[in-house]
Amino acid sequence: KKIREKFNRYLDVVNRNKQVVEASYTAHLTSPLTAIQDCCTIPPSMMEFDGSFNTNVSRTISCDRLSTTVNSRAFNPGRDLNSVLADNLKSNPGIKWQYFSSEEGIFTVFPAHKFRCKGSYEHRSRPIYVSTVRPQSKHIVVILDHGASVTDTQLQIAKDAAQVILSAIDEHDKISVLTVADTVR
Known part of the structure; x- marks a missing residue:
């Protein structure tokens, strides 16, 4: 009661x-x-x-x-x-x-x-807002191209965009980060 x-x-x-x-x-x-x-x-x-x-x-x-x-x-x-x-x-x-x-x-x-x-x-x-407007878990794949044709500015923009995405995840989300390039490192 x-x-x-x-x-x-x-x-x-x-x-x-x-x-x-x-x-x-x-x-x-x-x-x-x-x-x-x-x-x-x-x-x-x-x-x-x-x-x-x-x-x-x-x-x-x-x-x-x-x-x-x-x-x-x-x-x-x-x-x-x-x-x-x-x-x-x-x-x-x-x-x-x-x-x-x-x-x-x-x-x-x-x-x-x-x-x-x-x-x-x-x-x-922020997670508290995102989880309210999108309550189901998210499956996210972030792919960053850091090959020879990508300028430093483009790479920085990609990193910044990835940071925004990563700052909005919560403990229920599943995420993978992949990087691709023109050569194996």
Whole structure:
């Protein structure tokens, strides 16, 4: 019975979040909601150390990381979700980090905290996102051509593409990496 009650509390949280996101999206269709609170630029004065998260956080706001391909009019419910996410933390001590992730390239996290922000960020290639949109295991074969006709630039592009693929796999995926060349090495 206790497990059922706990599960029902978490299901209520998800349903409340869903209602807020859907209402925000409906409003967004007529008046775009695009306000962003960048996780990379949150002032330290807005946060304080929280032992539950073992880092400095703001329990009143969420923050966002954006893909480099995000459209400037992309839907972002973060500001509308802040009060419900804060309430989730207060009323459900078992809940910690809360996320919103969109196929448009917006990743929102609550409570807000400062990220290590080196280079671009693409949450849609992270295992948690990939496993949600493509739950079955993947069978991947990466073939790299490093023969004499391949330039250093082409080889680097191939390696970078392979790294993107490898960063999106999880423990259920099966992967093979093959390299081919014009001579045996």
